[in-house]
Amino acid sequence: MPARIKRDDLVILIGGKDRGKQAKVLRVDPKKDRVYVEGLNMVKRHERPRQVAGSQRAEQVGGVIEKEGPIHLSNVMLIDPSDGKPTRVGIEISDGKRYRVAKRTGTRID
Numbered sequence: 001m002p003a004r005i006k007r008d009d010l011v012i013l014i015g016g017k018d019r020g021k022q023a024k025v026l027r028v029d030p031k032k033d034r035v036y037v038e039g040l041n042m043v044k045r046h047e048r049p050r051q052v053a054g055s056q057r058a059e060q061v062g063g064v065i066e067k068e069g070p071i072h073l074s075n076v077m078l079i080d081p082s083d084g085k086p087t088r089v090g091i092e093i094s095d096g097k098r099y100r101v102a103k104r105t106g107t108r109i110d
Helices: none
Strands: 010-013 022-029 034-037 042-047 063-068 070-072 076-079 089-094 097-102
Touching: 010 034
Parallel strands: none
Antiparallel strands: 010 022, 010 076, 022 034, 034 070, 042 063, 089 097
8 A cells, every 4th residue: 555644744633632733744654554743642761871882971861751652544634735624645646657646625745
């Protein structure tokens, strides 16, 4: 199945604790059908300071770190670039190339 949501897309959450918020996609995990969205579904992780070989001090700070957690693809919708509302995504093939198309208005995305 082709990727309908890609990195740097603007999406809106339609389910979960951050429902209704808009943000940019940081990365996509297509094997698990998950996306990581900037500033949404924040989770806390306890990490210890890491030390890079050859240096004396810790390269990465430890402690409680907040970072984005994964969100299932079914809980996000792409924002239509022409009118700024949520839309489903279709695939259009022309001249042997695949294009993503907003189902709401029919405009090409990308």
